[in-house]
Amino acid sequence: MNFLAIDASTEACSVALSFDGNIYEKFELCPQSHSLLLLPMIDEVLKEASIKLNQLDGIIFGRGPGSFTGVRIGIGVTQGLAFSADLKVYGVSTLQAMAQQAFEEQGEANVLAGIDARMAEIYLAQFKADEQGIMQMIADEVVIKPALAKDHLALERVAHTVGTAWQAYEAELNELRSNQGEPKVLFPHAKYMLKIGQKAFEAGLSVSAEAAQPVYVRDTVSWKKLPGRE
DSSP states (O other), X not given: OOEEEEEOSSSEEEEEEEETTEEEEEEEEOTTOHHHHHHHHHXXXXXXXXXXXXXXXXXXXXXXXXXXXXXXXXXXXXXXXXXXXXXXXXXXXXXXXXXXXXHHHHOOOEEEEEEEOSTTOEEEXXXXXXXXXXXXXXSOOEEEOGGGHHHHHOOSSOBEEESTHHHHTHHHHGGGBSSOSSOSOOSOOGGGGHHHHHHHHHTTOOBOGGGOOOOOSSSOOOOOOOTXXX
């Protein structure tokens, strides 16, 4: 099966195309420039593969959590493309995508994914690999004060960590980690949504474009904007 994956949920913007066994990808850190870069990046990978959108089996998108604006941009682009090519879609957790990258690149099967959510909170979830090599969420994603993360997780042992939360709140979160220093995986990458999304399509979990929904975790937001960030 052939898929396009899109993510704009954090400071990073990325697309990945899987076609005939080959993967074409673009990734760029571009705070507040997602709306300018996302469509050109998609055009680039389609041209590299010499295909048109209607040759795909579906579109996979980053559903959040993350930047409210970024998540909306990603879903809006996904819906527009899916409507135009009559494609089904499936949303992947941006936290799950980072956990999947840690598993595929580093062999880490027990991962804590955390993103700085501003307002002195983090988006957090724990993942473990299943028998198919897909990182599965152990409990629901939460937005939480870093100091409360330990009690919420009730970890049996420390875990490998990915995301921006661990450097932003190092003192509060350090004892949960098996890896020290800056995590190798800081932002979600659309490439690592492909396998997750394909399994979902095979299981019949894809939806029509109009049914694509974001997962914000935090229902309302009032954080003050920092230079170059939300």
